[in-house]
Amino acid sequence: LQEKCKKRMKTNLMDSLITEVDAMAEEENLQEKLQKLDKLVEEATIDEEKETWRPNGNVNDHLRSHVMAMKLKHKNSLEECLREKEQATEALRQQVNRYRSQVRLLEAKLQNLHDQSLDCSVINSVDTKITERIKEFK
CATH class of the missing domain: 1.10.12 (Lyase 2-enoyl-coa Hydratase; Chain  A, domain 2)
Incomplete structure (x- = not known):
């Protein structure tokens, strides 16, 4: 039961x-x-003949793509910084060239004034000699 x-x-x-x-x-x-x-x-x-991707066991190789992306990003930022510095350097170079041109012009004017001053002093000296000679003949 x-x-x-x-x-x-x-x-x-x-x-x-x-x-x-x-x-x-x-x-x-x-x-x-x-x-x-x-x-x-x-x-x-999965096709048995087709080779499938497997991690190779080397952590550095496995992380290479990630590290490379970070390095490329850093490289791009450094290149941008370099471009900015080069532009600033070029602007300063142009400014220095302008100042040098102004200095050359001022030096030329100064030399010209100096030459005129010498001419005046020569003329004054000749004038004084002439006046002395005139006084002698009187």
Whole structure:
């Protein structure tokens, strides 16, 4: 009797589980979703001849692309800084050239004034000598 009860409970439990699973599968469109999953698995199968990417185990090699991106960014910022410094240097160079030109002009004017001053002093000295000679002859 006990064996019969056990067997009957087992079959009833199995039947109720099967109906419950079938109801869930039907409610969730499980069959359709499983077919989509099979299709995705088929599409995603890896070709045995094709070599797949695997990390090589060397951390430095693995991080190289990340480090390279950081280095390129730093390089670009340094190049921008260099361009700014070169522009500032060029502006200063032009300013120095303008000042040098002004200094040359002023030196030329000064030399010209000095030459005129010498001419005046020569003329004055000649004039004084002439005046002295004139006084001597009088």
